[in-house]
Amino acid sequence: MSFLSLFRAEWFKLSRRPLTWILLAIFLALMVVYFGMIFLLVALNDGMFTGGESQLKVLADFQVEQYRRWLSFPGVFGATFSQINSIGGICAIVLTAGAMGSEYSWGTLRLQLARHPRRERYLIAKIVALLLLILAGMGIVLVFGVGLGWLFGSLLGDAGSVGLGDILAIPLAVVRALAVMTPYVMFTLASCTFGRSLLAGVAGGLIFLSVDVSLGGITLFVERDSPALLFYNLLLQQNINTFVTLNSRSFGLSPELLVANLDMNVLPSPLQATLLIALYSISFGFAAYWWLARRDIPGAS
Amino acid sequence: MSTDTIIQTEHLTRRYDKRLAVDDLSLEVERGEVFGFLGPNGAGKTTTIAMLLGLVRPDSGRAFVRSHDVQQEPEAALASVGAMIEAPAFYPYLSGRDNLRVLARAANLPDRTADAALAIVELEQRAGDRFRTYSQGMKQRLAIAATLLADPELILLDEPTNGLDPAGTVEIRELISALARGGRTIFLCSHILHEVEQVCRRVAILKEGRILAQGAVDDLLHRGQRVRVRVAGDPARAYDILRQVDWIGAIERRDDVLLIDAPGERAPDINALLARNDVPVAEIRADDPSLEAFFLEVTGQP
Known part of the structure; x- marks a missing residue:
C-alpha cells in the first residue's frame, strides 16, 4: 500500500x-469582524465619520499608527498572518481533532x-493531508485578507503599496505560519490517539494551547536580563512568538509596540525557534x- | 501449517482487565470453506476477529492469516483480506459510493471498483446518498461491498445479518453462498444459527472465550449417524436389548426416547429387533438435530 x-x-x-468548510467560513467571518473593528478604531480616532470634528482617541498615537499599518499594504500581509496564527491555530486544532x-x-x-x-504510514498520510489542507486554507485566507486590507485601507484613504520584496517575503512567512501550527496539530493528534476519541483530541489540543499561551504570557513579568528568561525561552510559546514576530516585521509592522513580549531582543533567536518548534513537533508526532x-x-x- | 490452511490461531489469549475475553483459542480454517464462528454475545468472537486483523494485540498466542503472522507481518497477512467487523462504520457525511472510493483510493484501486462492488450488493440506486441516510440493511450491504473491493481471497464477516429483516437476511445468505462459490474463504461470525447451518460446512462454537466444539457441521450433529426411537413400551428393556447389538454404539436415554449411535439406514433393523422382543415403538427415525439445538446443548443455554 x-x-x-x-x-x-x-x-x-x-x-x-x-x-473543513465550516471552519474556513467561521475563520473568514471572524477576520471580517476583526479587520472591521480595527478599521472602526482607526476611523473613529481620525474622526472619519464626522469630517474630523469629533475624534475618539482610546489608544496612543503610535498604537493607532500600528493598527493603521495593519490595514494598508504591505502591513495587511503581516496582520493576516497574525490572524492565521491566532484564530487559525484554534481552527487547526478543531480540524485535526475532527x-x-x-x-x-x-x-x-x-x-x-x-x-x-502499517499504522505509521496511515498516520503520516493523515498528517501530510492535514498540513497541506491547512496550507491551502492559508492561501484562501491570505487572498481574503488582501481583499479586506485593500477595502479598509482604501476607505481610510491610504491602501499603501506592495513591493517585490513584500511578495518575496510571503513564501517564508507561509512556512513560518505553518511551522507555528504544526506542534498544536501534533499535540492534538497525540491527544486523539491517547484518549481514542474526538473529545480527547479537542480537549487536549485546546487545553495545551491555553496552557502554552498562559505560560508564554509570564515572560511579560520577567526581567530582560533575568536568568529565568533562558528557561522561559525553552517554552513552545516563546519560540512561536519569534516566528509570529518575524512574520509581522517582514511586512513593516512592529508588534512589540502593541504587545511588550513580542520583542526580538527578548525572544529566542530564529535558529533556536526553528530547532525547538521542530523538536516539539517531532516529539508530539512520535507520541501520537x-x-x-x-x-x-x-x-x- | 498446511498450505490449505488460511487462518490458524495458536493458544490465542486476550484479557480485558479481569475478564478473559479469549482464552487459549486454537482453530484452523481451510482455504475455500465457509467457516462459522458461533457464540453467544460476549463470547469473544469480535475480539478474535480483531486479533486476526491486527487491531487488537493478543496477550499471548499467535494468529496466522495466509501463512503470515499477523503481528510480525501484518501487510502480507492482510493483503488479500476483506473484513466487516461489528456494526458497519463509514463516514456519515460521504455517500456510499464516496465511502467506497476512499477505501479504493487508499488501496490504490481505480474508482470504478467501488461501482462494481456496489453492483454486487445491489446498492447502485442509493449509491449517491449520504451514508447517514441509509437504513440498517443498506449499511450492512455497503459494509459487505467494502469487503469485496480488492477481490479478497478471505472475507471476515462479523454478524452480517444484524438488524436485517427476513428478506434482507435471505439476500445476505444468498450473497455469502455466491461469494463462497467463487472460491473465496468466508469466516462468518453469527448467532443466527439457522443461517450459519445453511451456508457453513464447518463451525467452531465459542463461549466465554473458549472453544467448546469445533468441526464439520455434519460430524458435530452426528447427521446420518444417529437413530431416534420413541419407545411405547418399556424404555429400560429396549435399552438393554439394543446394548447387546454389536453394530450399535453409544445409547443415550432421555425418558422414553433413545438416541442410538447407528447408521440411519439401520432404523428398520432396530424396529424389527424391538418388535421381535415385544417392545412396541411409537416412533423411529434417523436423528437430524439442528445446529441451534446442538449450540444450546453445548453452551448450556436454556
Missing part, C-alpha cells in the same frame, strides 16, 4: 468534510487499519504514533 494512495484517500475525506478523533468515534479507524496495518501503534483499535463509540 503506497503512501501516496493513503494520502489521496485522506485528502478526499478531509476536503469533502463539511467541518480528522483523527472522528475516526475513533465513528469506528472508521478499524475500517482503515484492517486494510492498512506511539499510542496509535501500541493501543487496541476500538469500534465505534
